[in-house]
Each structure stands twice: as C-alpha cells, then as structure tokens.
Amino acid sequence: MTTAQRRPIRRALLSVFDKSGIVDLARTLAENGVEIVSTGSTGSTIREAGVAVTDVESVTGFPEMLDGRVKTLHPRVHAGILADSRLEAHREQLAAQDIEPFDLVVVNLYPFAGTVAAGGTFEEIIEKIDIGGPSMVRGAAKNFATVAVVVDPEDYRTAAEAAARGGFTLAERQELATVAFTRTAEYDEAISDWMLEQLEAPETDGAQDALEASLEDEEEISILDLSDQDAAELGITATLRYGENPHQRARLAVTDDDAPGLAGAEQLGGKEMSYNNYVDADAAARAAFDHTLPCVAVVKHNNPCGIASTGEDEDIARAHALAHGTDPVSAYGGVIATNRTVTLAMAQQVKPIFTEVILAPGYEDEALELLRTKKNLRILRLQGEYDRPVEMREIWGGMLLQDGDAVDAEGDDPSQWTLAAGEAADEATLADLDFAWRSVRAVKSNAILLASGGAAVGIGMGQVNRLDSCRLAVSRANTLGEHAEGESAPERARGAVAASDAFFPFADGAQILLDAGVRAIVQPGGSIRDQEVVEACRAAGVTMYLTGTRHFSH
Known part of the structure; x- marks a missing residue:
C-alpha cells in the first residue's frame, strides 16, 4: 500500500471516558504533527502529560454546560466530522465558516452497561446514557471515506502506527467504521433493554405457583416460560438475551451430554453468545469440519463468505489468510471456524479484523492471550468429533427429522x-x-x-x-x-x-x-x-x- 493511497491525519478529536492509553496515543499523534482537539477531562489528562491540546470550547466558542451534557453538540464540531473533504463544495462551505475538518475521531462511550451491572441508581444510570459520544462516532463512521473513527483502546496502537506511516487506507477506515456502528448499535440495544425492564412489572413470588397451576389446567405452556430449574431438567443450559430478533425470547439446550458439540462449547473469552452467534457458529463449524485437511471457514449470515484449506505441514494461518481473501468485505463482523488449533500467527491475523466469534478445537497459549485482548470477541473451544447424525427442523404443528448430510457418500x-x-x-x-x-x-x-x-x-x-x-x-x-x-x-x-x-x-x-x-x-x-x-x-x-x-x- 503506497503512501498516496492513505489519507494523512492532520487534525484529531479525542473525547473518551476510559482514559487507558489515551496519553500514549496523543503523544504519538503530536509527534507526527497532528493537531489534537479534546474535551474537558480528556484534554486535561493529555495536557498534564505535557502534550499540546486545543480545548473544544475554543473551537465552538461555547462553554461546556449542563454538567457536561453539552460540549461537542455544535456545528463547528460536527461539520468538521461530517464534511467529505473530497468534495470541493464541502471544502468551500467549511472555509466560508472558518471550520477545520477532522481526519481522526477517537471516542469511547460512557459505561452504561457497566453502571447497570454495578447496581447503579436510576439517576446514575440515566446520566451514563451518552449522547454526544454516539453522535460523533456515527458521524465519523458515516464519513469513513475521509475520516477514521476509533472506539476501542485496543485500536489506539493501530491509530498511532497509521499516523506515523501517512494515515489510514480506505479499507482500514471502513473496517473501523464497521466496528463503530456495531458498538453504537450494541450500546443503544443495552439502553433499550434496560428501559423496557423499567416498564415491566416486577416478578412476584407466586410466579412459579401460577405456572404450576397452568400446567395442571393442561394449558399450553411454552418451553420459554419454564423456570430455570424446570428448564435445566430438559437440558436447557442458558437463557439468551433474545432470539433472531429483539422481540423474540431464546434459550439454549444441550441435547447430548456425551457429545455436546457447539451447544456445550467452552467459552474462553468475549461477550455472551447470542442466538444469531450460535446459528452462524454452527454453519461455520459445519463448513470447516467437512474437510479432513486443515481448514478455515468465515461465515456471515449463515453462509460461508470465505473458506480455504492447506496441507498438514502448513500453519493454519495460511488457510485463514486465504479464507479471509475470498471476500474481505463480508468477512468483517463474521464468524471464524477452524478444524485445527489456532496458532499465534493466525491470531495475529484475526486481531485487526472485526470478528463476532472464533471457534476451534484448541488455541496456542500465546494465541489465546492475544485474542483475549479483543474484549468483545467470543472465543469458543470445541470438544470431540463433529457429528450430526440426525437433523431436526420444526414446522407448523410438527417436526421434520432426517439423517445428517455428511460428506461421506x-x-x-x-x-x-x-x-x-x-x-x-x-x-x-x-x-x-x-x-x-x-x-x-x-x-x-x-x-x-x-x-x-x-x-x-x-x-x-x-x-x-x-x-x-x-x-x-x-x-x-x-x-x-x-x-x-x-x-x-x-x-x-x-x-x-x-x-x-x-x-x-x-x-x-x-x-x-x-x-x-x-x-x-x-x-x-x-x-x-x-x-x-x-x-x-x-x-x-x-x-x-x-x-x-x-x-x-x-
């Protein structure tokens, strides 16, 4: 990739709640001639480290107010983020208003989910609903054609390296934008879930009694309504956040304790698995384990968007590189499965790619350590031989069963x-x-x-x-x-x-x-x-x- 294909970083906006690593990033940006604009506490942290910073107040000409609720919500900030600097008309409009564009936006959001999990009060939780942060993130992600957006401290090193080598490429900015949109979607989902919970009536001690009475009356009871204890007796091991869509309830059941497969996979890192994660992971495992040679499959929306195999004496990293190369665009946000142990070389390739789930029979210690630095990446370890002797599909009023379709005819x-x-x-x-x-x-x-x-x-x-x-x-x-x-x-x-x-x-x-x-x-x-x-x-x-x-x- 030549320097001409990169967009230089001349001006950056830094506004983060989690200050981890922000000083090192700011220092590297400054050393590479980048002007740093920042908000209150972030700016103070950077300035105290001896790095020059421009306060956002001096850019907007307006002080932070309402206990910090309003500081970046201003045209002089958002015009600088949203202007497509490839367009002459946009450049002329910025010049007419004496507004400088931003090339890099670094934002992480208020810890809403963390505050809920920590048992925060209603008022404390409300104050952790970020407004300005998601607005800047979404604006920069929308404008990835000319602006790079970083939302994870784990990507600060990538941003620092980009500043030193002449900026980000378009593909790199698009990958960062994909991560950003995913993050704001998850953030809004967490807020929505919590708000809905506030509207629901609290559970009563008589809930189980009511269920048992209903069962005695022989009314139809959904397996999704069973208590955790009753569900466990049926092999249901987890209640998922929701199903294929947010309005659908979902649970996970292990149907074979001796060969639990994906349903009983050991999770070694990352967020909780969702219904869609399991569906895509199952498709990925099926694709990878159909091969006897080392194989890597990348799945998106229940379909492989990349798959490759190599010789037994080759590092599985090569199969991953080939599989990713099938369709690098669709691979972002996908699920990766391999039928061999994940090596450090493969983990190093996976790390910069936004991935929902990775599943494998094993991981080298250094590979697992590296993958765990991606806090949202779900890491699964599978056990046993892949086996689907019977396939079942529910239909209206019944169920279809058939022999599994193995590649062994x-x-x-x-x-x-x-x-x-x-x-x-x-x-x-x-x-x-x-x-x-x-x-x-x-x-x-x-x-x-x-x-x-x-x-x-x-x-x-x-x-x-x-x-x-x-x-x-x-x-x-x-x-x-x-x-x-x-x-x-x-x-x-x-x-x-x-x-x-x-x-x-x-x-x-x-x-x-x-x-x-x-x-x-x-x-x-x-x-x-x-x-x-x-x-x-x-x-x-x-x-x-x-x-x-x-x-x-x-």
Whole structure:
C-alpha cells in the first residue's frame, strides 16, 4: 500500500471516558504533527502529560454546560466530522465558516452497561446514557471515506502506527467504521433493554405457583416460560438475551451430554453468545469440519463468505489468510471456524479484523492471550468429533427429522466420479475440485462455489435459480477488491474450478461459468438435460465430473 493511497491525519478529536492509553496515543499523534482537539477531562489528562491540546470550547466558542451534557453538540464540531473533504463544495462551505475538518475521531462511550451491572441508581444510570459520544462516532463512521473513527483502546496502537506511516487506507477506515456502528448499535440495544425492564412489572413470588397451576389446567405452556430449574431438567443450559430478533425470547439446550458439540462449547473469552452467534457458529463449524485437511471457514449470515484449506505441514494461518481473501468485505463482523488449533500467527491475523466469534478445537497459549485482548470477541473451544447424525427442523404443528448430510457418500470420493466431458483433471485440478465439492455443501442453495489453490474465490448462494447463483459467483470473484482504493480485482474466475451443489437444469448456468473461464466443473448430474450441459463443456474444452450425489441445503 503506497503512501498516496492513505489519507494523512492532520487534525484529531479525542473525547473518551476510559482514559487507558489515551496519553500514549496523543503523544504519538503530536509527534507526527497532528493537531489534537479534546474535551474537558480528556484534554486535561493529555495536557498534564505535557502534550499540546486545543480545548473544544475554543473551537465552538461555547462553554461546556449542563454538567457536561453539552460540549461537542455544535456545528463547528460536527461539520468538521461530517464534511467529505473530497468534495470541493464541502471544502468551500467549511472555509466560508472558518471550520477545520477532522481526519481522526477517537471516542469511547460512557459505561452504561457497566453502571447497570454495578447496581447503579436510576439517576446514575440515566446520566451514563451518552449522547454526544454516539453522535460523533456515527458521524465519523458515516464519513469513513475521509475520516477514521476509533472506539476501542485496543485500536489506539493501530491509530498511532497509521499516523506515523501517512494515515489510514480506505479499507482500514471502513473496517473501523464497521466496528463503530456495531458498538453504537450494541450500546443503544443495552439502553433499550434496560428501559423496557423499567416498564415491566416486577416478578412476584407466586410466579412459579401460577405456572404450576397452568400446567395442571393442561394449558399450553411454552418451553420459554419454564423456570430455570424446570428448564435445566430438559437440558436447557442458558437463557439468551433474545432470539433472531429483539422481540423474540431464546434459550439454549444441550441435547447430548456425551457429545455436546457447539451447544456445550467452552467459552474462553468475549461477550455472551447470542442466538444469531450460535446459528452462524454452527454453519461455520459445519463448513470447516467437512474437510479432513486443515481448514478455515468465515461465515456471515449463515453462509460461508470465505473458506480455504492447506496441507498438514502448513500453519493454519495460511488457510485463514486465504479464507479471509475470498471476500474481505463480508468477512468483517463474521464468524471464524477452524478444524485445527489456532496458532499465534493466525491470531495475529484475526486481531485487526472485526470478528463476532472464533471457534476451534484448541488455541496456542500465546494465541489465546492475544485474542483475549479483543474484549468483545467470543472465543469458543470445541470438544470431540463433529457429528450430526440426525437433523431436526420444526414446522407448523410438527417436526421434520432426517439423517445428517455428511460428506461421506460414495459420490463424495473423487475416485468414484464420472468423467463426462473434457480430459481427466491433473492432480492439482482434481484437488481443487475435491475442495470445492466439500465446501459447496455448506453454502445455501442454489449454491455455486469457485475455487483455486485450495481456497474459494467466488460464492453464489441462496438464489431462487441456479442461473443467478452462477452470475453471483462469477461477479463476486471478479469484482472483489473494487471497494478498496478504486482498484479493480483480477478476473479470479478465469482458471478456477466450479462446484454446483445440485444439477444444472439447463446449460445456460454452466455456460456462464464457461464464459468466465473456469477450467473444470463438478456437479451431481441427474437432469434430463445433462447431455446439453455435457456438450457445452465439450465445446469449451472444459473438464466436467458427475458425482451422482447431491448436497442441497435449504
């Protein structure tokens, strides 16, 4: 990354409740010629350390008031944060009002959740509802095109290093903005939850008696209404904050004490797991543990956005780097799973990436120590072999049960595949086809996965027709990277292999892959138009294998 692709940090706004590390950051910024603007106690802390600082009052021309409730809520602050300095009109308007733009905003919020947890009074908790802080954070995050926002002390070192090397890149600012929006969303959620609790009637000693009376009357009682004691007898081990959406209640149950899997995973760090965290973590584990070689899967919204495997003698960090490279944009805020121990090298790669959950069979001591510095990262250790012998899904008025869909059928063995078109694949191509076939099972149908060098390079999923999935896989492979500094990514579909989780109903879907330059395709076959698909591959000189096994996943 060249210096020209970075935006220099000339002016920074620092306003933090937690002063940990702020002096060191301010000192480094000052040493690199950055003007520091700060609020009351933050400014005093920095000034006492011998670092020059401009009080926000001198910028706004207005004193802090109402016991500190109003200090940064002023146009001279927010215009400096929200101005897109790439636009001449914005620069002219700032100049007309004699306002200087900010390049960096460093804010952490009042400890609302901490005050609630510590048993604060109603008035104390209300005063910890931050107003100015979230406003600045959201403004800077919205304007990540030109402004960097830092909300975690653990990222101060990153900010200091950026100041020394000429500023942040666009991709780095976007990652910081993603973290910032997540933080303000969690903050508002905590406030909302607490406010709702104040409106609810307190529990009475007769709550259990009422439940038992209801049971005697044979009224329908939801398992979500059971007492903790009764729930424990049914294997329910935790009450989650909420379900898929905030208005839904949720609990966690372990159905097999001997093989608890993800439900009984040991949490080694981070915040409590949520319902959606468990859903995505399950999808990530499924994707990673489908592979016998070392593998890393990155999942977002129950679908892999990246997956890669490497040789047994390679550090798992390489698989993570390849998996992250499938789609770095979607990887932010995702879940990472690996079927091998997390090494320090992998942990060092994960640390700068905003990640919700990481799960693995184990962690090197130094890796775990490093990951625990990310206080919000949920770290899970899995035990036992991955096993899903039976899959269950509730429907209206009943439940569906089926054998688990493992990658262990005869058709999953490349030696049993049928060569339908083109020449037999060489060893490297066959290895990529095997990887793609094992990986596509974890993708929601209709699923198309492009792979090269043991890593996914483009994934099309969840479309209502296979044609769109083919287009999406090719598009994501070839346009990846356009978000970063305006650079176009290479056409990664060309030379890749492709896997389809079910047959091509027509040749048009396969033709999209052929036109994109894939070198080989693996698919189940079984369409009445299989011959049309085979002929299209033959005409293009592309190898196609049929597995006779389908891995369709709703």
